[in-house]
Amino acid sequence: xxxxxxxxxxxxxxxxxxxxxxxxxxxxxxxxxxxxxxxxxxxxxxxxxxxxxxxxxxxxxxxxxxxxxxxxxxxxxxxxxxxxxxxxxxxxxxxxxxxxxxxxxxxxxxxxxxxxxxxxxxxxxxxxxxxxxxxxxxxxxxxxxxxxxxxxxxxxxxxxxxxxxxxxxxxxxxxxxxxxxxxxxxxxxxxxxxxxxxxxxxxxxxxxxxxxxxxxxxxxxxxxxxxxxxxxxxxxxxxxxxx
Amino acid sequence: xxxxxxxxxxxxxxxxxxxxxxxxxxxxxxxxxxxxxxxxxxxxxxxxxxxxxxxxxxxxxxxxxxxxxxxxxxxxxxxxxxxxxxxxxxxxxxxxxxxxxxxxxxxxxxxxxxxxxxxxxxxxxxxxxxxxxxxxxxxxxxxxxxxxxxxxxxxxxxxxxxxxxxxxxxxxxxxxxxxxxxxxxxxxxxxxxxxxxxxxxxxxxxxxxxxxxxxxxxxxxxxxxxxxxxxxxxxxxxxxxxxxxxxxxxxxxxxxxxxxxxxxxxxxxxxxxxxxxxxxxxxxxxxxxxxxxxxxxxxxxxxxxxxxxxxxxxxxxxxxxxxxxx
Numbered sequence: 069x070x071x072x073x074x075x076x077x078x079x080x081x082x083x084x085x086x087x088x089x090x091x092x093x094x095x096x097x098x099x100x101x102x103x104x105x106x107x108x109x110x111x112x113x114x115x116x117x118x119x120x121x122x123x124x125x126x127x128x129x130x131x132x133x134x135x136x137x138x139x140x141x142x143x144x145x146x147x148x149x150x151x152x153x154x155x156x157x158x159x160x161x162x163x164x165x166x167x168x169x170x171x172x173x174x175x176x177x178x179x180x181x182x183x184x185x186x187x188x189x190x191x192x193x194x195x196x197x198x199x200x201x202x203x204x205x206x207x208x209x210x211x212x213x214x215x216x217x218x219x220x221x222x223x224x225x226x227x228x229x230x231x232x233x234x235x236x237x238x239x240x241x242x243x244x245x246x247x248x249x250x251x252x253x254x255x256x257x258x259x260x261x262x263x264x265x266x267x268x269x270x271x272x273x274x275x276x277x278x279x280x281x282x283x284x285x286x287x288x289x290x291x292x293x294x295x296x297x298x299x300x301x302x303x304x305x306x307x308x309x310x311x
Numbered sequence: 312x313x314x315x316x317x318x319x320x321x322x323x324x325x326x327x328x329x330x331x332x333x334x335x336x337x338x339x340x341x342x343x344x345x346x347x348x349x350x351x352x353x354x355x356x357x358x359x360x361x362x363x364x365x366x367x368x369x370x371x372x373x374x375x376x377x378x379x380x381x382x383x384x385x386x387x388x389x390x391x392x393x394x395x396x397x398x399x400x401x402x403x404x405x406x407x408x409x410x411x412x413x414x415x416x417x418x419x420x421x422x423x424x425x426x427x428x429x430x431x432x433x434x435x436x437x438x439x440x441x442x443x444x445x446x447x448x449x450x451x452x453x454x455x456x457x458x459x460x461x462x463x464x465x466x467x468x469x470x471x472x473x474x475x476x477x478x479x480x481x482x483x484x485x486x487x488x489x490x491x492x493x494x495x496x497x498x499x500x501x502x503x504x505x506x507x508x509x510x511x512x513x514x515x516x517x518x519x520x521x522x523x524x525x526x527x528x529x530x531x532x533x534x535x536x537x538x539x540x541x542x543x544x545x546x547x548x549x550x551x552x553x554x555x556x557x558x559x560x561x562x563x564x565x566x567x568x569x570x571x572x573x574x575x576x577x578x579x580x581x582x583x584x585x586x587x588x589x590x591x592x593x594x595x596x597x598x599x600x601x602x603x604x605x606x607x608x609x610x611x612x613x614x615x616x617x618x619x620x621x622x623x624x625x626x627x628x629x630x631x632x633x634x635x636x637x
Binding site: 142158159160221 | 514
């Protein structure tokens with residue numbers, strides 16, 4: 069079976085800076101894949117390329133057996149790519165439910181159906197009680213969950229989570245982890261960029277480590293964290309030698 | 312919560328119907344022509360501001376060039392009538408459609424601009440159109456066009472003896488503009504527009520084609536504005552470029568919505584009811600002699616309102632703002 073998502077030899081240059089060089093990764097159906105790496109490794113760039121914010125300088129992106137390299141973000145969403153933003157981008161003047169309805173309208177054009185769908189998603193994400201509050205009145209952890217809810221309302225096949233667990237308290241992060249698991253259990257494939265290793269490693273099936281724009285290591289989380297290349301990328305060569 | 316929402320929508324509709332009926336009864340008691348004139352203008356600007364609000368309030372694309380569509384409506388109707396004898400009703404429709412098409416043609420390049428750049432583009436385009444019309448001899452150039460009086464008739468939409476027909480038409484127009492907004496508010500377009508206004512990047516990631524959403528809002532907004540312009544031409548029965556396409560119209564369409572509450576269903580209505588009579592009254596009582604005292608008073612009031620209620624006067628009517636749906 070073809071993987072759900074595949075990047076083939078993707079390059080992204082910004083002027084003289086090479087953010088991604090020859091990145092080829094694939095994500096299978098039903099997987100939770102972690103995309104990790106130190107600051108400036110090119111995670112967010114790769115993420116934006118997959119979501120369709122900008123086209124890659126070179127290479128191609130395949131989703132669900134189809135070349136989507138040149139498709140804009142909205143069309144990728146219609147095909148089943150949902151995403152969240154690292155810096156939350158709620159619709160601040162709209163209520164929580166209205167935020168989610170915007171997402172639900174991709175698949176349901178009848179308002180009543182979209183509204184019901186949005187409410188179900190809010191319940192799934194544990195935000196139902198806040199449905200009629202303005203998005204600007206949510207606390208940061210709720211805003212993160214709203215991002216996830218909104219993306220889920222588009223009924224994605226692939227959910228891209230950009231640092232949804234970063235900067236949360238341990239308790240909040242734990243509920244976040246549970247939510248991601250629940251999402252996967254509904255059959256959605258998850259690709260997540262994450263900084264906090266100790267949270268993300270037990271959660272993901274597979275980890276892809278980026279460093280300096282390239283794929284450094286790929287494998288089971290337990291193997292990846294012990295890999296000397298990964299340790300040196302994060303902590304410097306001295307520590308890798310020690311390990 | 313579902314029912315709460317439906318209840319609020321139904322309540323809005325009932326309140327609007329009641330207000331419309333009350334407004335329709337007012338001329339039975341107010342016979343003064345001067346006051347009736349103000350009422351016609353108030354209703355017209357309520358409709359215009361409501362139309363402006365669709366593009367600028369809901370979709371967030373601030374336009375200060377709506378005078379263009381207003382003028383297009385006025386000129387299309389008048390030219391069709393004076394040159395070809397086409398009834399104003401068809402002129403209204405034609406003017407609306409032409410405006411909608413032009414709005415989309417202009418939107419094609421302009422919607423790539425964001426924020427201030429977009430606003431500047433709208434002003435400049437409207438000014439260019441004004442200059443073009445001023446130099447277009449066939450369309451009367453700077454002298455304008457007199458609409459020949461052919462006697463009172465609904466068919467030709469001309470009334471010399473009474474202002475009441477104009478009043479009822481303006482009332483109808485305001486109702487239509489309100490109803491269109493009400494209906495769009497709970498449609499996928501309404502949701503897309505608000506999403507585009509709040510955060511275009513997030514909207515795009517949720518499958519909203521931002522560009523098309525803006526085009527849709529521009530077309531609806533321009534159409535309704537042009538119908539208002541057609542009406543105005545019939546109402547004053549004389550048009551010239553400055554009096555239907557001048558920059559002041561762009562402001563007069565934007566101000567009621569801004570003062571009343573931008574991007575809200577009732578804001579433009581409330582704003583028009585407060586501002587337009589104020590404009591007219593200050594002009595009659597303290598204006599004149601070119602001193603501009605009326606404008607100073609008018610401007611001061613707007614500044615005071617903006618300071619006290621930056622989100623619009625409509626905020627006064629929803630004390631539980633935190634819980635307000637919008």
